[in-house]
Amino acid sequence: MQQDHDIIIIGGGMVGAALAARLGKSGRRVALIERGAPPKAAEGDYDLRISSLNKRSLEFIEASGAQLPLERTAAFRHIEVWNQEGTGHSLFSARDSDLEQFGLFIENIALQYALWQRLENMPSVTLYTDTTLVATLASGRGRTVELDNGKTLSAELVVGADGANSKLRELAGIDIATHDYRQRAMIINVETALPQQDVSWQCFTPTGPLAMLPLPGHRASLVWYDEPNAIQAREALDDDALMDAIEAAFPKRLGSITRVVARASFPIKRQHARSYTAKRLALMGDAAHVVHPLAGQGLNIGLHDADTLAEQILKHVDAGDASALQHYEWHRRLANQAMIAATDGFHHLFTGAKPLRQLGDLSLHLAERLPLAKRLMMRQANGLNPFKWR
Ligand SMILES: Cc1cc2nc3c(=O)[nH]c(=O)nc-3n(C[C@H](O)[C@H](O)[C@H](O)COP(=O)(O)OP(=O)(O)OC[C@H]3O[C@@H](n4cnc5c(N)ncnc54)[C@H](O)[C@@H]3O)c2cc1C
Secondary structure (H helix, E strand, C coil): CCCCEEEEEECCCHHHHHHHHHHHHCCCCEEEECCCCCCCCCCCCCCCCEEEEEHHHHHHHHHCCCCCCHHHCEEECEEEEEECCCCCEEEEEHHHHCCCCCEEEEEHHHHHHHHHHHHHCCCCEEEECCCCEEEEEEECCEEEEEECCCCEEEEEEEEECCCCCCHHHHHCCCCEEEEEEEEEEEEEEEEECCCCCCEEEEEECCCCCEEEEEECCCEEEEEEEECHHHHHHHHCCCHHHHHHHHHHHCCHHHCCEEEEEEEEEEEEEEEEECCCEECCEEECHHHCEECCHHHCCHHHHHHHHHHHHHHHHHHCCCCCCHHHHHHHHHHHHHHHHHHHHHHHHHHHHHHCCHHHHHHHHHHHHHHHHCHHHHHHHHHHHCCCCCCCCC
16 A cells, blocks of 8 residues: 655654755655644854764765854864863864864854755645644554644555654654763853854863853853752742853853853753664654763764665665664664663762773873774764774
């Protein structure tokens, strides 16, 4: 029986829209279901939700033909990490990994908008907005989804890119392993007296890291990790008092703050679906895994899921081919499990008990003194084969 679409994607966030654009470019008949309205272009003050895109993610987005608003992005060529209470310090430079840059910082909304602009011009892609999934059923060579607007659609494969609280995952009965770090991240967009450079830095403290993600010109996105009570107290401060608190806690190299543009805070948790696939169904992005954001890899690994899944789908006539789904699950689960373990390790090494923190300090010393180890780590973090020389 002919299905309505080849692939139905639930969730038009950055990961779902990127998969839709890649498949649409190859002429696959895609339906993208988004519970919200289409995204709007980023303009004026920078949005709070910023992400880094590494080399593999950028290449995947480029392959779909989406045009990123480069004037609103900041390229970074260096990553600097140090320990506030010890002497461990490590500087990673893109050129040491044969890269021109590590990647770009971009507002989530700007990336999502660029992808949706591309989708709107793809004849094989149908966009359904302001509607949500209520039921799904696998039958024969396809799977149906029922939407709250009364429509029922069918496809060879249904993909869940509907975020950490995925409805598709719940309807498919896929369980998750979850861990609460009992930490919050306060994101503060600021303007600074000093222009921010092409370096992203992170300073580990016993209560959590302090991070600076550069934005164009005299702007930065600060991430302040701490215990929930401490974050709540900071959220109650007015802008002047918050500027004083930032200047007192953050490294001096940030320079003075001239304006607090926006702020919000998020709980930090880890989550991993027990399976990424079921009959004619696949999960990807935050629907499959949520990692500690300290390494800035959550979106990147979601886009790598989309890249691997697209490659498998495009290799087969039937988008829901069982061996393709098996290949996807095997490759991505292993890679994502490694990233979860690495970010978890960093968290415990720098915010755990004192002996662990001393070990963390030592690991920064070692990373700095072993150029080969540094190179392998950075290539891995960029989604590249760490063992390929050029
Ligand atoms: C504080 C913080 C900082 C971070 N910084 C970085 C970083 O620097 N680099 C990085 O790589 N990652 C970072 N991340 C992680 C990154 O933001 C996420 O991994 C990424 O947003 C996941 O994208 P997604 O498309 O999978 O999910 P989402 O962005 O959650 O998108 C899901 C989409 O599905 C839609 N949806 C949900 N349910 C339904 C439904 N039932 N029906 C239809 N549509 C639905 C939603 O409206 C949404 O559009 C950070 C996360 C946090 C919390």
